[in-house]
Amino acid sequence: MTAATTTNAALFDRAQAAIPGGVNSPVRAFRSVGGTPRFLVSARGPYVTDAEGREYVDLVAGWGPAILGHAHPEVIAAVQDAAARGLSFGASTPVETELAELIEQRVAPVEKLRLVSTGTEATMSAIRLARGFTGRDLLVKFAGHYHGHSDGLLAEAGSGLATFALPGSAGVPAEVAALTLVVPYNDLHALRAVFAEHGERIAAVITEAAAANMGVVPPLPGFNRALVELAHAHGALVISDEVLTGFRVSKAGWWGLESGTDAEYTPDLVTFGKVVGGGMPVAALGGRAEIMERLAPLGPVYQAGTLSGNPVAVTAGVTTLRLADDAVYAKLDEVAVLLQREVSAALAAEGVAHGVQRAGNLFSFLFGDAVVGGARDYAGVLAQESWRYAPFFHAMLDAGVSLPPSVFEAWFVTAAHDDAAVTRILDALPAAARAAAAATPAVA
Numbered sequence: 001m002t003a004a005t006t007t008n009a010a011l012f013d014r015a016q017a018a019i020p021g022g023v024n025s026p027v028r029a030f031r032s033v034g035g036t037p038r039f040l041v042s043a044r045g046p047y048v049t050d051a052e053g054r055e056y057v058d059l060v061a062g063w064g065p066a067i068l069g070h071a072h073p074e075v076i077a078a079v080q081d082a083a084a085r086g087l088s089f090g091a092s093t094p095v096e097t098e099l100a101e102l103i104e105q106r107v108a109p110v111e112k113l114r115l116v117s118t119g120t121e122a123t124m125s126a127i128r129l130a131r132g133f134t135g136r137d138l139l140v141k142f143a144g145h146y147h148g149h150s151d152g153l154l155a156e157a158g159s160g161l162a163t164f165a166l167p168g169s170a171g172v173p174a175e176v177a178a179l180t181l182v183v184p185y186n187d188l189h190a191l192r193a194v195f196a197e198h199g200e201r202i203a204a205v206i207t208e209a210a211a212a213n214m215g216v217v218p219p220l221p222g223f224n225r226a227l228v229e230l231a232h233a234h235g236a237l238v239i240s241d242e243v244l245t246g247f248r249v250s251k252a253g254w255w256g257l258e259s260g261t262d263a264e265y266t267p268d269l270v271t272f273g274k275v276v277g278g279g280m281p282v283a284a285l286g287g288r289a290e291i292m293e294r295l296a297p298l299g300p301v302y303q304a305g306t307l308s309g310n311p312v313a314v315t316a317g318v319t320t321l322r323l324a325d326d327a328v329y330a331k332l333d334e335v336a337v338l339l340q341r342e343v344s345a346a347l348a349a350e351g352v353a354h355g356v357q358r359a360g361n362l363f364s365f366l367f368g369d370a371v372v373g374g375a376r377d378y379a380g381v382l383a384q385e386s387w388r389y390a391p392f393f394h395a396m397l398d399a400g401v402s403l404p405p406s407v408f409e410a411w412f413v414t415a416a417h418d419d420a421a422v423t424r425i426l427d428a429l430p431a432a433a434r435a436a437a438a439a440t441p442a443v444a
């Protein structure tokens, strides 16, 4: 390893002078945990390495895409091969159809699919399509769910907005914000009330297939199904956002986990991102052919992109999905279960009251007596002692384990988390649990 020639602190100073907050996405800024963000220079398998030459076991996984671990040799080789043939054509390529077919084969509600570059674009376009299809304007979303940063979706959103306690965003016209109705998650009663009042004006309900941007909050059994039935009874569509869960929690995403059970549901539109790009900018919206065919050039709903279906990025996605076989998903599940158990045991050993939240192989922890039974919505999540997370996070980081820098984010495992990586995490836990136990709330 080459000797470090700079420090994270120096890089952060320089970044802050050139880039707002020193980051290109707010969740990277360490604002809620304090300290200096690590500037990463490389990643391989379950590890990331910072500019000081320090290696960390990674439980962020690029915020989800790296199910195989970082820089999987076959993915890198395929990307290098694609790159050597040209970076972007602005024309159709065979590999785009391959990715669309692969997704359609696995997720039955997706009959037709269009590729875009980010999850934000996928949900934004799905909403326009739902409005164009239904001829209605209102959108229903759930508090604590995050669907990217387009104007209509930032109200009571999760991810960075939860981390920074923002109720929404400046710059969103009141007229636009008024078109989004926010309902507590897992609350069919509240959803029924919204439909009773506004049913004829609601174009769609958008929901994370399993919520994972306020920490993890799974849907109650049958919730997705009931919400589809309710929406359809009122002529509204359901957009199931699988940007985070898609091809991470199973070969067919969250839909795959519930299909074939009593809770099976059929959303009208589904959005994907993260894993479908294998770490490169690919996302997608798909769904019923009748709806998808309203998109230009077939229909009147306009949607486009210079870089949509970029050949290098799509190659990373296709290769990742093809390599993610049953053994990969079994490994993700195994590591997730082990870490849930061991983190919980370490916290319990230090007397830290906590709840464990899980949805497939996604999981997170809630701190405090109020949440030992878990949380089923955003208000439940906010009832925790979130101030216990920063010292826990920093103790793990000091011991060489990189967690999401917010208590409101899921932990992401990879299939490359082998015994050595897991052992390093387990070794770090006792001190981190002690730090969480000793934490005190900040005084204003």
Ligand SMILES: Cc1ncc(COP(=O)(O)O)c(C=O)c1O
Binding pocket: 117, 118, 119, 120, 121, 123, 146, 147, 148, 149, 208, 213, 241, 242, 243, 244, 245, 273, 274, 283
């Ligand atoms: C459920 C969900 N939807 C949408 C998005 C937005 O995706 P992107 O950050 O690629 O715009 C994210 C994550 O960022 C997400 O977790």
Ligand SMILES: NCC(=O)CCC(=O)O
Binding pocket: 025, 026, 027, 028, 063, 159, 160, 212, 213, 409, 410
């Ligand atoms: N779970 C939150 C995200 O994945 C968001 C990442 C980002 O906005 O940078």
